[in-house]
Amino acid sequence: MMATVDPMVLSWHQRASRCKGRQRPFTARDLACLSPRFTRPEPIMAMTFGTPEIAQAQTPIPRLPARAERAESFEGVESDMQDNIWTDFAKSYDQIIPQLNCYQQMLTKILRDTEGRRTVIDAGCGTGLVSQALIDRGHQVVGFDNNSAMLQLAHDKKADAPDEAGDRWTVMAGPVERFPSQVVSDADAVVLNNVLFYVRDAESALREVFSHLKPGGVVVATGPKRRPDLRKVLRHSIAEWQAEGRYTEALQAAVDHHTICAQKLTTDPNEMVTFFEVDELVDTLRRLGFSRPLAADGDDYYGENYYVCMQK
């Protein structure tokens, strides 16, 4: 099945997987260095998430260097940074996530709902995939996250951007429950793309969103409606990649690494903590002061995710 993807997103997406410094795509050889498991071709279509077979097959994944050893430091409150599961996800995140048609479809909706809204806060920006697409559309973007490894990749994207784009892009450290003090308080839009599921006190984050928006500004929040079936998402995605002839060895290797991280994410009850049904999130946002839903559906990620855009 070919997905309809906004051509702007596609051109950005192709650029995002370019071979450059630390951003070059994972190859099978890279992953073989990480773990002997990656040298074995796995029957990927027959993956069984959360089963003892997968658990036994896991070998420890080396961690990225500790924060103190990394070259970059970020604006923001360093003590708020977390060394958590996203440190491991960062190793394959940009090799797999932008390739997912379901991610691109959600991104297309985010670009639609932020169009014409100049200043956008990308809260929980991760590696900067949404920020980069917004920058390419001419927005002013402030992205922040509380995981150094993810944020480093956002920082690298900003560093690679042309000067004019880099001047519109701020990357900083901080938690979504308490936005960094340098973040603008009169944004036109705030995006929380696939972030709230990891946040225990999601209401604090949504209150912060409200207080950082100008009247008429919008929040876009997305995430899983319930503990997600990531096996289903990957099964669909792999079938699409195969049909499109782009299921390369490097992508298979990235899927393999992502699968191991995702297994812990989805089975450890302390990892994914907050889910919303569409109506439940709309009601919550209304209670916090938001007025009008502009978009609200549960279609993304093959029916696993909510997508809500609501106006202050």
Ligand SMILES: C[S@@+](CC[C@H](N)C(=O)[O-])C[C@H]1O[C@@H](n2cnc3c(N)ncnc32)[C@H](O)[C@@H]1O
């Ligand atoms: C699934 S990733 C999504 C990243 C990005 N929004 C995207 O669309 O690619 C989730 C991100 O949320 C970040 N995150 C989770 N909880 C957070 C918190 N309390 N404060 C800041 N960032 C958080 C993680 O570090 C991770 O980078």
